[in-house]
Amino acid sequence: MTIAHDDMRTETSAPEVTTMSMAAALNRALADAIESDPDVVVFGEDVGALGGVFRITDGLTARFGEERCFDTPLAESGIVGTAVGMAMNGMRPVVELQFDAFALPAFEQVVSHVAKLGNRTRGGMRMPLVIRIPFGGGIGGVEHHCDSSEAYYAHTPGLTVVSPSTPQDAYSLLRAAIESPDPVVFLEPKKLYWSKGEVDTSITAEIGTARIAREGTDVTLLAYGASVPLALEAAEVAASEGRSVQVVDVRSLSPFDDVTVTAAVKSTGRAVVIAEAPGYASVASEIQARVFERCFEFLEAPVRRVTGFDVPYAPPKLEHWYQPDVDRVLDAIDTLHWDEEA
Amino acid sequence: MTIAHDDMRTETSAPEVTTMSMAAALNRALADAIESDPDVVVFGEDVGALGGVFRITDGLTARFGEERCFDTPLAESGIVGTAVGMAMNGMRPVVELQFDAFALPAFEQVVSHVAKLGNRTRGGMRMPLVIRIPFGGGIGGVEHHCDSSEAYYAHTPGLTVVSPSTPQDAYSLLRAAIESPDPVVFLEPKKLYWSKGEVDTSITAEIGTARIAREGTDVTLLAYGASVPLALEAAEVAASEGRSVQVVDVRSLSPFDDVTVTAAVKSTGRAVVIAEAPGYASVASEIQARVFERCFEFLEAPVRRVTGFDVPYAPPKLEHWYQPDVDRVLDAIDTLHWDEEA
Amino acid sequence: MQHTDMLPRDTAVRLIDEHGAAVADEQYALPDAETLLRAYRGLVEGRRINDQAGALVRQGRLAVYPSSHGQEACQVGASMVLGDSDWLFPTYRDSVAVIARGVEPADAMVLLKGDWHSGYDVRAHRVAPQATPLATQLLHAVGFAQAAKHRGEDTVVLALCGDGATSEGDFHEAMNFAAVFHVPVVFFVQNNEFAISVPLSRQTAAPSLAHKAIGYGMPGQRVDGNDVAAVLAVLGEAVSRARDGGGPSLVEAHTYRMQAHTNADDDTRYRERAEVQEWVARDPLLRLRTHLTEAGALDAEVEERFAAGAEEIATAMRAALNTDADLDPEDLFRFVTETRSPQLEEQWQLLRGEIERSNLAEAGSASTGGQR
Amino acid sequence: MQHTDMLPRDTAVRLIDEHGAAVADEQYALPDAETLLRAYRGLVEGRRINDQAGALVRQGRLAVYPSSHGQEACQVGASMVLGDSDWLFPTYRDSVAVIARGVEPADAMVLLKGDWHSGYDVRAHRVAPQATPLATQLLHAVGFAQAAKHRGEDTVVLALCGDGATSEGDFHEAMNFAAVFHVPVVFFVQNNEFAISVPLSRQTAAPSLAHKAIGYGMPGQRVDGNDVAAVLAVLGEAVSRARDGGGPSLVEAHTYRMQAHTNADDDTRYRERAEVQEWVARDPLLRLRTHLTEAGALDAEVEERFAAGAEEIATAMRAALNTDADLDPEDLFRFVTETRSPQLEEQWQLLRGEIERSNLAEAGSASTGGQR
Numbered sequence A, B: 001m002t003i004a005h006d007d008m009r010t011e012t013s014a015p016e017v018t019t020m021s022m023a024a025a026l027n028r029a030l031a032d033a034i035e036s037d038p039d040v041v042v043f044g045e046d047v048g049a050l051g052g053v054f055r056i057t058d059g060l061t062a063r064f065g066e067e068r069c070f071d072t073p074l075a076e077s078g079i080v081g082t083a084v085g086m087a088m089n090g091m092r093p094v095v096e097l098q099f100d101a102f103a104l105p106a107f108e109q110v111v112s113h114v115a116k117l118g119n120r121t122r123g124g125m126r127m128p129l130v131i132r133i134p135f136g137g138g139i140g141g142v143e144h145h146c147d148s149s150e151a152y153y154a155h156t157p158g159l160t161v162v163s164p165s166t167p168q169d170a171y172s173l174l175r176a177a178i179e180s181p182d183p184v185v186f187l188e189p190k191k192l193y194w195s196k197g198e199v200d201t202s203i204t205a206e207i208g209t210a211r212i213a214r215e216g217t218d219v220t221l222l223a224y225g226a227s228v229p230l231a232l233e234a235a236e237v238a239a240s241e242g243r244s245v246q247v248v249d250v251r252s253l254s255p256f257d258d259v260t261v262t263a264a265v266k267s268t269g270r271a272v273v274i275a276e277a278p279g280y281a282s283v284a285s286e287i288q289a290r291v292f293e294r295c296f297e298f299l300e301a302p303v304r305r306v307t308g309f310d311v312p313y314a315p316p317k318l319e320h321w322y323q324p325d326v327d328r329v330l331d332a333i334d335t336l337h338w339d340e341e342a
Numbered sequence C, D: 001m002q003h004t005d006m007l008p009r010d011t012a013v014r015l016i017d018e019h020g021a022a023v024a025d026e027q028y029a030l031p032d033a034e035t036l037l038r039a040y041r042g043l044v045e046g047r048r049i050n051d052q053a054g055a056l057v058r059q060g061r062l063a064v065y066p067s068s069h070g071q072e073a074c075q076v077g078a079s080m081v082l083g084d085s086d087w088l089f090p091t092y093r094d095s096v097a098v099i100a101r102g103v104e105p106a107d108a109m110v111l112l113k114g115d116w117h118s119g120y121d122v123r124a125h126r127v128a129p130q131a132t133p134l135a136t137q138l139l140h141a142v143g144f145a146q147a148a149k150h151r152g153e154d155t156v157v158l159a160l161c162g163d164g165a166t167s168e169g170d171f172h173e174a175m176n177f178a179a180v181f182h183v184p185v186v187f188f189v190q191n192n193e194f195a196i197s198v199p200l201s202r203q204t205a206a207p208s209l210a211h212k213a214i215g216y217g218m219p220g221q222r223v224d225g226n227d228v229a230a231v232l233a234v235l236g237e238a239v240s241r242a243r244d245g246g247g248p249s250l251v252e253a254h255t256y257r258m259q260a261h262t263n264a265d266d267d268t269r270y271r272e273r274a275e276v277q278e279w280v281a282r283d284p285l286l287r288l289r290t291h292l293t294e295a296g297a298l299d300a301e302v303e304e305r306f307a308a309g310a311e312e313i314a315t316a317m318r319a320a321l322n323t324d325a326d327l328d329p330e331d332l333f334r335f336v337t338e339t340r341s342p343q344l345e346e347q348w349q350l351l352r353g354e355i356e357r358s359n360l361a362e363a364g365s366a367s368t369g370g371q372r
């Protein structure tokens, strides 16, 4: 992560350091982006007068007008497909798809065009668009409202996929995503929308980089999105049990920051990957496989993963049985061939 | 793979052992399934009079009538969505989606319903349907005609995903898929459609099992679909260089046959996963991660993978640079910490 | 059929006006008094169910409730026009229609309570699971009807969706498949003017949603969705036509979503109270009560009887929903597929271990809450 | 606009009949002779391009070619009605329209030759890449027009698709977005009676595809797609209306795919030769030639000049396509994203190594073919 002042940005809106929720940080990022770049438009279902079902676009239409933030007909392929057309014509659309499962109707547009149009035209047309999706569970949502579909996007060449775990990253990564010349799928962990933290609007984030969220020497936890606070909590408990746990916030699901992650795991010799999505053929499997391959000689034990089960997401009353929790993480850490004598 | 006679089947059509192409084996499987089960219907784009763009459904409408094999309007979500409805009403639809990329419009129906309806209704309604997709490249097809999208399906809980690499498996696995009470995504490697082999129609396949395609003691190649002949070819070359290479045809991409694969890799201590799809967050990463975790103590070297690059599939004239080939496999084998003294 | 016969009228079919007066119509007859009385009872019960569910949400017994308050005429009409062998394909907003079809209220609420994704016996009631992904169920309805037609069964399928859902690609594909394969499906759109916060004007520029029908080669009709008599007549005709091999059709009901989208929504952000207020006068119960009372078919005693019946349903709902269901976390694995794979067994085993630990912990001491 | 004004006519608009005679029309005027002559030249060139491409496929110089033989009036019309600031959104079958818009034939053939996924400068020619996934480009066209409208630019977007593509969900969503946002897009459906092997009757039960327009609140019109005069008049009017702020519209051209879907297809499996034969008499070139000749606007000399021009194009095509392009495998990595990631760099490096080895091997000996 590079920390730098962006001169453009300060022209339109004075940088500030404030404590705010992730939702507020995202809202602020959208507002600042709209303000600083006339090509940015925000649209989707219910993002106008309502301000989005999670209120991330709250006040944007009132402040910037229907021209810059507007509701569309209820059709996700339509939303993404018209965003592709706008990007072809020089705009920077930022679209909201209401929940992971409701992004699926747009999947063809995402895979066959968003991801490929730049390549198809040999760079003649770029796709500087952002697809925002409130993602993951942990909010007691009914079926179709709690899925984690990062694997679908991360597997698709041409797409950049990021997910913040702090309000600061929410702000900085969303600004970076909107400024990126390439298409970004921006996954917002629903569970963290109301978590608070300090946000300095002058900090910029570099997409493609992981962040060391906690230093530690015995084992490395690799996590992203809502699994980062879980990893930090597990690290805290493990610390009380005498283990020094490092936590890496992967942040950029694709491309992947091998440099940071490999160095981290080599330094501890042990690793657990944590993610809420079903584990099979997932981003967690990718991270596990990469770490295994790149750190093989340094590993004291197999890399483990703690993920959601390979079953459909649980109904609200059972979701605590589905979601990875501190105990599962600690159990996984326990299997890492600790020499109890040492 | 269990080899057994299926009495039901022999009633309608005498079992035979013949040499045929994979395309013919698939055609025969469809015909035999239609003949033996009145609930089986085949539909999709161009599957009627034309017999499918790859002629897999050749002659079915002529033989069994429009009632059992028919063309639909050009709409993939419509094809899969109506198949869901038919399955809800007790039928066993077998649908063809013309190419991987043209299956994408149906993705919401696949993920939100095909994969979940059985679970949603606590088994009250099952989804005994088969989605056939000609998959992968190697046939000089233009953009959108050569993708490999198995990761999208394999990652989705509730879906069974299989791919044959021989005419025999094409026949037996397709019969098993149609007989399965659960939804199956059946991926047909286009490149192998015209490859020939012996088919015994009395052999049944058990979904969920891998197959040892070649015995060997030094290293295990794990592959599926069109990568299996590639692995066999590489094994042959390696043999001439003095290495004994085992080849496992994974066949069932989900669920995965850990028993066979783990035993295989433990027996050699070295493994390379081969797949044509982009490698990131893929079925290959899953296999690599699983093998690593389960065989850790037995590994002489890191498990490697040879996959497609993380870029959009190449245009016809460049596809030989994109696709995994014998050299890449041999190079990967070379990295497996061989003690040249031994 | 002449092409233009597929076009809907310029105004919605109405058989009883806002003041309860019968409106003569040359095409559709007013249902008889007995039918209307049955419908009225349905409306009373439907309204009570909506209100009770709202209360249960406020008490935290339901996770969420998309109310059909104001749309009860559509809900009751949709249920009444179907025969025993017919099927209903409802959405999340159609709980009242589902219950009117015979499903126990508590079973209909399983999804919204958060216990499971659907809670009733779909085959026993011939009601598909309530659909959440918009318009997707319309295709299921078509396929279901195709299968019935294939087997020569006497089944008409009634597929429900909202105005917003008509914008989805699946709506289009469902209408088209139904028309091309000429299957016995009736598409019933409850146009309640909103898709969460988005008004109809942002959903379509068409003269009406029913004008879409001709583009598929099927008849479209518009009906006053707050007039249960008209809903019964128009839907009833569409169902009969489908049953008689006349193919699919589209019926658009003009109604209004009187409450917020769900309890999680805040409709003051996007619509004026005055607009909502205007629709109070068009309430489907009000006008039918006036009509039946004036026709001498309804008196205080009957009213009381209906109210008592509705109260009974509400009481049962409360009782059922105030009881915590005995949920088994192993259900997460039990129904994913019928075939059991070692891969899932392995994960299931992990969960079993955690359940055991949790049971032990609970049995041991109330103070150790964790599973570990 | 009256609702019923959005409906198309019962028969397609035709200004020149199959025998070359002008047909009077009260709404659409016959384009002037100069325009028709220009159109005729376009038809001659388009036909020649189609035939040449077919030959190049047989010679193995093109991987595949979806011919618009018989549909040239639509192709040429689509190009001619657009102004310099307008944009065309074509499909795989619209190479002739793309070329008519100024793209070099060889550049238009890059996709079909297999060198890359698209081969022309989209911005220079204001032609989007030819779309393969059906109907997806219609949404791009709408978004493109939205952006133009947002910036107040004078751009009309003409979006092409086939009859089969109208069944896709994206067709529906594109029509609806265009109408709701009232953007300057004209949807032009070339109904050539087939989607690969599937006939129109399996695609729709509607009176015509143009009847879909009213369901979105836009005008629909039908035109004889083999009459370039009618195509120019009807499309021209639609484009003018869009330019003047009148919003989107849908034009359906009735035409016929004279050849197989592509060279890979075998159309004897699904249609009678007699049917194809019937359409020979309706050929777009034939009737315009007769018309112009009878009107004295076309003589042998002009014919010859046009033929020579077309031959020049064909010669250039042959020359260009008989040359193997100098392809760089590193292009696989070069354009994926503008930002370069270490992850891709690593894989790129692997490919570079292979290219080097291959170059060395080639330089070393002709006998060692492999990369290893």
Ligand SMILES: Cc1ncc(C[n+]2csc(CCOP(=O)(O)OP(=O)(O)O)c2C)c(N)n1
Pocket: A045, A074, A098, A102, A105, C093, C132, C133, C134, C161, C162, C163, C164, C165, C166, C192, C194, C195, C196, C257, C261
């Ligand atoms: C495919 C899809 N996209 C988005 C949503 C989120 N969502 C749920 S209800 C709703 C509005 C639906 O409006 P309408 O179809 O008019 O039905 P109503 O709620 O008014 O009954 C939206 C956007 C969804 N459920 N499915």
Ligand SMILES: Cc1ncc(C[n+]2csc(CCOP(=O)(O)OP(=O)(O)O)c2C)c(N)n1
Pocket: B045, B074, B098, B102, B105, D093, D132, D133, D134, D161, D162, D163, D164, D165, D166, D192, D194, D195, D196, D257, D261
């Ligand atoms: C989404 C999608 N599904 C399937 C295909 C395969 N396919 C290519 S062309 C074609 C037929 C298209 O017919 P139509 O729209 O009438 O256009 P035409 O080829 O007749 O010009 C099909 C099915 C595709 N390209 N895209």
Ligand SMILES: [Mg+2]
Pocket: C162, C163, C164, C190, C191, C192, C193, C194, C195, C196, C257
């Ligand atoms: Mg609504």
Ligand SMILES: [Mg+2]
Pocket: D162, D163, D164, D190, D191, D192, D193, D194, D195, D196
């Ligand atoms: Mg066509």
